Amino acid sequence: MTPSPLVEARDLVKEYGQVRALDGLNLRVNPGDVYGLLGPNGAGKTTTLRILSGLEVPTSGSARVAGFDPATQGVEVKRRIGYVAESAILYESLTPREYFEFVASTRQLNHDAVAYASSLAQAFDAEGASYDVPIGALSLGTKQKVAVIAALMHRPPLLLLDEPLNGLDAKSSKILKELMLIHVERKGAVIFSTHIMEVAESVCTRIGIINDGRLFAEGTMGELRSLSGTSGGSSLEDVFLKLTNEERFVEETLERLRSEGT
Amino acid sequence: MNRSEAWALSKLSYAELVYRPLLSTGLPIKYAGTKKSVHQALTGATLNKVIFAMFTMGGAVFPFLIYKLAIEAISLSVTTALSIILGFGYLVLYSVQVLPTFVTSGSFGPLAALPLEPRERSLVALMTLWRTLDYILVLSLATEFATVAYFTGSLAAASLVFVVSLSSSVLAVALAIRLIALFQNRLENTSTRGGKGLASIRGYFRPLLFVLWGLGVMSAVFLFSVISALAPPLNLVLTHPDTPLGVAASLIFPFSAGLLVSNFLGFGIGDLSLVLAGGGVCLVIFGAAAVSWGVPRVLDRIVVEPARRSQTGWARGADQYFFRVRGRLSAYVRKDLRVASRNPATGFLFALPLFEILAVVIPVTATSVVRVSALIVGSQVGGSFALFTAFLLVTVEDLGVERRTALPIAASVRTLSKVLVSTLTYLPVPIALSAILLFIKPPTFGGGIFIPVAAVATVFAACVIEVTVLNTLADWGRGTAVRFIAGVGSGELIMVIPSFAFTVEYVATHDRTGALLVLLGVSAVECLFSTLVLRTLRARGSNPRGEGLA
Numbered sequence: 001m002t003p004s005p006l007v008e009a010r011d012l013v014k015e016y017g018q019v020r021a022l023d024g025l026n027l028r029v030n031p032g033d034v035y036g037l038l039g040p041n042g043a044g045k046t047t048t049l050r051i052l053s054g055l056e057v058p059t060s061g062s063a064r065v066a067g068f069d070p071a072t073q074g075v076e077v078k079r080r081i082g083y084v085a086e087s088a089i090l091y092e093s094l095t096p097r098e099y100f101e102f103v104a105s106t107r108q109l110n111h112d113a114v115a116y117a118s119s120l121a122q123a124f125d126a127e128g129a130s131y132d133v134p135i136g137a138l139s140l141g142t143k144q145k146v147a148v149i150a151a152l153m154h155r156p157p158l159l160l161l162d163e164p165l166n167g168l169d170a171k172s173s174k175i176l177k178e179l180m181l182i183h184v185e186r187k188g189a190v191i192f193s194t195h196i197m198e199v200a201e202s203v204c205t206r207i208g209i210i211n212d213g214r215l216f217a218e219g220t221m222g223e224l225r226s227l228s229g230t231s232g233g234s235s236l237e238d239v240f241l242k243l244t245n246e247e248r249f250v251e252e253t254l255e256r257l258r259s260e261g262t
Numbered sequence: 263m264n265r266s267e268a269w270a271l272s273k274l275s276y277a278e279l280v281y282r283p284l285l286s287t288g289l290p291i292k293y294a295g296t297k298k299s300v301h302q303a304l305t306g307a308t309l310n311k312v313i314f315a316m317f318t319m320g321g322a323v324f325p326f327l328i329y330k331l332a333i334e335a336i337s338l339s340v341t342t343a344l345s346i347i348l349g350f351g352y353l354v355l356y357s358v359q360v361l362p363t364f365v366t367s368g369s370f371g372p373l374a375a376l377p378l379e380p381r382e383r384s385l386v387a388l389m390t391l392w393r394t395l396d397y398i399l400v401l402s403l404a405t406e407f408a409t410v411a412y413f414t415g416s417l418a419a420a421s422l423v424f425v426v427s428l429s430s431s432v433l434a435v436a437l438a439i440r441l442i443a444l445f446q447n448r449l450e451n452t453s454t455r456g457g458k459g460l461a462s463i464r465g466y467f468r469p470l471l472f473v474l475w476g477l478g479v480m481s482a483v484f485l486f487s488v489i490s491a492l493a494p495p496l497n498l499v500l501t502h503p504d505t506p507l508g509v510a511a512s513l514i515f516p517f518s519a520g521l522l523v524s525n526f527l528g529f530g531i532g533d534l535s536l537v538l539a540g541g542g543v544c545l546v547i548f549g550a551a552a553v554s555w556g557v558p559r560v561l562d563r564i565v566v567e568p569a570r571r572s573q574t575g576w577a578r579g580a581d582q583y584f585f586r587v588r589g590r591l592s593a594y595v596r597k598d599l600r601v602a603s604r605n606p607a608t609g610f611l612f613a614l615p616l617f618e619i620l621a622v623v624i625p626v627t628a629t630s631v632v633r634v635s636a637l638i639v640g641s642q643v644g645g646s647f648a649l650f651t652a653f654l655l656v657t658v659e660d661l662g663v664e665r666r667t668a669l670p671i672a673a674s675v676r677t678l679s680k681v682l683v684s685t686l687t688y689l690p691v692p693i694a695l696s697a698i699l700l701f702i703k704p705p706t707f708g709g710g711i712f713i714p715v716a717a718v719a720t721v722f723a724a725c726v727i728e729v730t731v732l733n734t735l736a737d738w739g740r741g742t743a744v745r746f747i748a749g750v751g752s753g754e755l756i757m758v759i760p761s762f763a764f765t766v767e768y769v770a771t772h773d774r775t776g777a778l779l780v781l782l783g784v785s786a787v788e789c790l791f792s793t794l795v796l797r798t799l800r801a802r803g804s805n806p807r808g809e810g811l812a
Contacts, residue, residue: 017299053668075670083668091597093604098597101585105593106669118583131582134604151668160668 005030005064006158006189007052012061014047014213021047022058023213029191029206031157032184036204037193038240044213045193046086049160052191053083066157079107082151086162086193088143092136096121096146099135103150117153124149124172141167148176159183161192165199177203201236209243217243263382272389275373279390280307306741311397313743314356318402321348326413338414338529339520340496342423345409346516349402350430353395357438360394384558391557395435403427410523419526426519426543429550436553500535509538518542594671594679598655602683618647618687619694626698632705634713634774637695638761641717644691645724649753652684652725653746656732674800677733681725688721709778716782719789720760726792728753730799760784 007029014022022044029035037045050056052065054074063070066080091099100121104114121131124145130138135146144167151159159180165173180190180203194200200207207224209217217227225234228242241247263271281303322345329341373386392399406427411420499511500521511517512535521539588596622640626632692714699711732749740748763784768777 055668075672078668078670081668085668089667091601093601094597097583097585098600101587102593102597103669104585105588106590106671108590109587114585114587118585121583 004067006033007063007065007191009048009052009063010061012048012051012063013059014044014051014056015059021213022051022061024061025210025213025215027208027215029158029189031187031189033189033191033206034180034184034204035189035191036200036207037191037210038195038197038200038207038236039193039210040244040246043210045210046162047213048210049083049162049191049193052077053081053160054078055083080156081158081160082154082156083160084144084147084151084162084164086166088147090135090143090146090150093134095132095134096138097131099146100150100153104153107154109154113154116155117149120149120152123175139167141169141172144168145172148172152179155188157188159188159190159192161190163194164192165194165196173199197236197240207236209240211244263378263385265385268382268385269389271373271386272393275370275386275390276393277304278370279394280304306743308397309741310743311395312401313747314352315398315401318349318352318356318398319405321345321352322402322405323409324348326409330413337497337500337520337524338527339500339517339524341520342410342523343496343516343520345406346423346427346430346519349406349427350434350516353398353402353431353434354438354441356398357395357435358441361391361435361438362442381558388558391435399431403431414523414527416523416526419523422522422526422543423519426516426546429547430516432550432554432557433546436557439557509534512538513542515542515546518546590671590675591679591682594675595682598679598683602655618644619690622691623694623698626695626703632699632703632710634705634707634710637699637705637710637713638764640695641691641714641720642757642761644688644714645717645721645757646754648684648688648721648725649728649750649757651687652680652728652753653732653750655680655683656729656736656749657742657745672800673733674796677726677729677799678796680729681722684725685718685722688718692718707774707778709775712778712782716760716785717757719785720757723785723788723792724753724756726795727756730795756788759788 005028007027009025009027012022012025012027013020021042025044025048027048037048039045047056051058052063052070054065054070054077057071065077068076068080070077091102094102100117104117107113109117125142130142135143138146144164148161148164148168151161161180164176168176177199180192183190184205201221204221206218206220208215209224217224219227221236221239224236224239224243225231228234228239230239230242234242238247241250277300281300325336325341325344325348329336329338370387373383378386403424407420407424410423411417414420496511496517499505499507500517501508512521518539518541521535522543525536525539587593622643626636626640695714696711699705705711728749731752732745735745735748760781764777764781767780768774771777
């Protein structure tokens with residue numbers, strides 16, 4: 001029996017004035033999936049995640065997240081997701097402790113969840129003393145850690161992570177990747193966008209390649225390889241460039257730069 | 263780089279300065295994603311500047327109108343001084359609101375990366391500063407000059423006031439930059455020292471900011487009340503230069519300028535006052551010149567040195583990561599209070615109760631008996647403070663994070679939190695008025711004591727409507743000026759309705775008790791209506807159609 005999907009999007013279209021960011025996107029993510037959303041800059045990855053998290057309304061099309069429509073049932077959706085934005089959206093005048101207190105209170109976390117959140121905070125960093133410093137004064141990476149912890153602390157069924165490894169150090173990146181895997185082992189799901197192909201290759205159970213607002217290739221790594229006609233040993237980067245028709249462009253550009261360099 | 267090149271570069275920096283905060287607030291703009299959106303943002307910024315310039319122009323003219331129409335016994339010295347100080351206050355108020363983006367939005371990031379000499383960067387930054395304040399400075403200085411020339415007929419007096427106002431404007435901008443830098447430095451120092459955060463802002467700074475903002479708000483809303491209350495004692499002080507207080511007042515800017523204008527027009531102020539006032543004015547002009555010399559350096563530092571970032575970790579023991587979970591509304595109110603107290607543009611909110619009491623009590627106690635009309639006006643005055651608080655809470659809330667966060671917060675909680683904080687700032691008014699009526703000066707009508715108390719319900723309702731209108735207009739992508747006029751205007755309308763009903767009933771029946779009952783009834787209906795609005799918001803949840811597109 002096919003499990004009921006945690007995310008199902010149909011014919012999503014999003015227009016910003018004259019610009020069409022999404023052009024009939026379809027998406028289905030089941031419990032247990034780590035779904036990697038890959039695509040060139042401006043392909044529509046962030047817009048997709050923002051629509052799924054209830055922060056934007058599609059121009060047309062529909063979406064269901066954990067059984068709720070993010071466009072009309074935003075609170076219900078937000079209760080069931082953890083969202084990390086491309087650039088951390090935080091109250092910069094609050095300290096991490098105050099911000100976590102605020103997030104935990106709005107989510108009405110119980111004692112166990114607070115203990116889990118404290119463990120997360122400790123796991124991501126335990127050496128200094130900036131837990132009581134305004135977020136605005138923290139480095140980009142530390143801000144990202146705050147955003148990640150705030151998204152994970154209530155152990156939601158669905159994680160929507162937009163470039164979550166931005167600015168994170170190696171240790172924190174490793175912890176986050178492992179947490180994503182633990183999350184899907186517990187029948188949660190993760191959708192995350194990234195430009196780091198190695199990460200997508202090592203973590204994702206399924207990968208969707210998005211370009212010009214459309215999902216034009218989707219599947220496991222093996223399925224994508226066969227779809228692109230690349231060899232078994234090809235990296236995701238090769239597959240991606242092949243599928244987005246950018247392989248030839250990259251080769252020609254590099255050739256020209258080499259000749260200009262000499 | 264020559265001046266025209268710097269001027270062209272400053273246009274880019276200014277566009278960044280205007281556009282970046284708009285993007286980060288997540289407020290939709292009509293032509294988002296196109297070049298027109300930048301044009302639209304710049305047009306909106308110009309509109310904001312023009313509207314604010316009208317405030318400063320009004321502040322320059324109003325004291326002279328009172329002087330000319332002899333509404334209050336006010337001398338020319340005090341008139342001139344008040345006109346200048348209002349312009350100063352407004353400019354600081356505006357600068358503190360707008361200039362933080364100089365420091366925080368990264369608008370100068372691209373400029374800092376260019377291979378420019380410090381002098382060139384300073385020039386561009388200075389020109390960007392000019393673009394930020396141009397309409398306000400030009401219109402307020404021109405108005406000051408024209409007003410003094412028109413009302414006094416003296417070109418010399420007008421020229422003197424122009425020079426003094428120009429110096430005062432320089433000092434106002436410098437003071438605003440200093441205040442912002444203090445906030446920013448505190449943020450940076452805290453991060454490097456690992457202190458307790460902005461919650462522990464130094465005691466000496468906060469009162470200063472409060473006084474400054476309080477003056478601005480008082481002058482904006484209660485100009486007449488303040489002038490009528492302050493003019494007589496100021497007149498007295500300035501006409502007695504032989505007393506220590508008179509000597510000090512003669513020297514202090516802007517009274518020194520006022521005295522010099524009086525002297526130009528043949529009002530004898532005495533040799534001592536003339537010398538002291540001349541000294542006071544020179545001091546201000548030299549001070550402004552010195553500050554002008556230093557401003558480019560400060561601006562260059564802002565451009566070149568972005569805020570230092572903490573590279574440290576968080577805490578040591580596992581127990582140190584603990585935090586408390588509170589009720590949703592309680593947590594939201596705490597968050598609103600924290601964010602407001604740590605923003606230079608809203609820090610003064612916590613001083614509002616003090617200024618409210620002053621602004622309400624001074625006019626009420628200035629009369630021999632406390633009339634019902636004084637109680638109604640006093641309540642309206644206090645309510646206006648609350649509406650202003652609500653506007654600020656909604657507008658400068660950490661660049662609109664609440665509109666972009668994926669937390670499950672219903673619109674009703676967000677609205678109610680800000681309404682509660684705003685209504686709380688009104689509470690000192692009924693308490694102060696009740697204390698006056700019970701212990702100091704009984705009202706002409708015993709039931710009058712219920713008027714400021716009933717106004718609590720009206721203020722609550724007015725804030726609910728105001729915040730709802732502000733949020734709705736933000737959803738529609740309207741600019742700050744439009745939101746201010748429509749939001750505060752709708753709140754004021756709700757505030758006025760019970761008083762209007764009281765007046766109509768009293769004029770028709772001459773029955774104060776009946777009119778009071780009508781007032782109480784209308785207030786109750788308004789409160790009920792606002793509760794229904796909140797329930798509607800709750801039912802709507804956090805639908806992004808209602809929250810605003812981010």
